[in-house]
Amino acid sequence: MQVLFATSNKHKVLEANVVGKRFGVEFKQLKMSYPEVRDNSVSKVALEGVKYVYSKVRKPVVVEDSGLFVKALNNFPGSFSRYVFDSIGIQGILDLMYARKNRQAYFLSTIAFHDGKVLKAFEGRVDGLISRKPSGSSGFGFDPIFIPKGSKKTFAEDAVFKSKVSHRVKSVEMFCKWFK
Numbered sequence: 766m767q768v769l770f771a772t773s774n775k776h777k778v779l780e781a782n783v784v785g786k787r788f789g790v791e792f793k794q795l796k797m798s799y800p801e802v803r804d805n806s807v808s809k810v811a812l813e814g815v816k817y818v819y820s821k822v823r824k825p826v827v828v829e830d831s832g833l834f835v836k837a838l839n840n841f842p843g844s845f846s847r848y849v850f851d852s853i854g855i856q857g858i859l860d861l862m863y864a865r866k867n868r869q870a871y872f873l874s875t876i877a878f879h880d881g882k883v884l885k886a887f888e889g890r891v892d893g894l895i896s897r898k899p900s901g902s903s904g905f906g907f908d909p910i911f912i913p914k915g916s917k918k919t920f921a922e923d924a925v926f927k928s929k930v931s932h933r934v935k936s937v938e939m940f941c942k943w944f945k
C-alpha cells in the first residue's frame with residue numbers, strides 16, 4: 766500500500782519508511798511545501814497543512830509536523846523548530862541552555878492524513894535531555910543535541926536507537942496500524 770507524504774524533508778520520509786516496511790506501507794515523497802499556520806500545536810499545524818495539500822492534489826496524503834520542546838525554555842522552540850533551526854541553530858539552543866541545570870526536553874511528531882472524507886491525526890512523543898555539546902552526524906535537525914531516555918548517546922550518534930524510540934516512529938506506527 767502506498768501513500769503520499771507531502772514534505773520538503775527527505776529524512777522524514779526515510780525514517781517513516783523504516784517503520785512503514787514492517788506494515789507493508791510505503792510513503793512516497795511529494796516534494797511540496799504548504800503554508801504552516803502560526804500555532805504552537807504541532808497537531809493543529811499538521812491538520813491544517815494536510816487539508817491544504819489535499820485540496821491541491823486530491824489524493825490521499827499525509828503531512829507531518831514536528832518539533833523540539835525544551836522544558837527550561839517553556840517548551841521553546843516547539844512548532845517553530847524549523848524556523849529556529851534555520852535561524853539560531855543548534856548552537857543557539859545550547860547558548861540559551863548555558864548554565865541551565867534542567868536539561869529535559871521532548872520531541873513531538875504529528876502525522877495527519879486526509880483523503881477528502883477522513884481527517885485524522887496521530888501523535889508520537891519521545892522524552893530525553895539536551896546535551897552540553899553537539900555530538901554525532903546522522904539524522905537531521907536537532908539530533909546532535911538530543912539524548913533520548915534510556916541512552917547516553919544523542920540521536921545523531923545512534924540512528925538505530927532513534928529508529929526504535931523516536932517521536933516519528935511512534936506517530937508513523939499508529940498511522941500504519943490504522944491505515945491498514
Ligand code: ITT
Pocket residue numbers: 771772773774777798829830831832833846847850872904905906907908920931933
Ligand atoms: P516539512 O515541513 O516540509 O515536512 P520541515 O523540516 O520544515 O519539513 P517541520 O516544519 O515539521 O519540518 O519542522 C520540524 C523541525 O523540528 C525540523 O526542521 C527539525 O529542526 C526539528 N525536528 C523534528 N523532528 C526531528 C528529528 O527527528 N530530529 C531532529 N530534529 C527534528
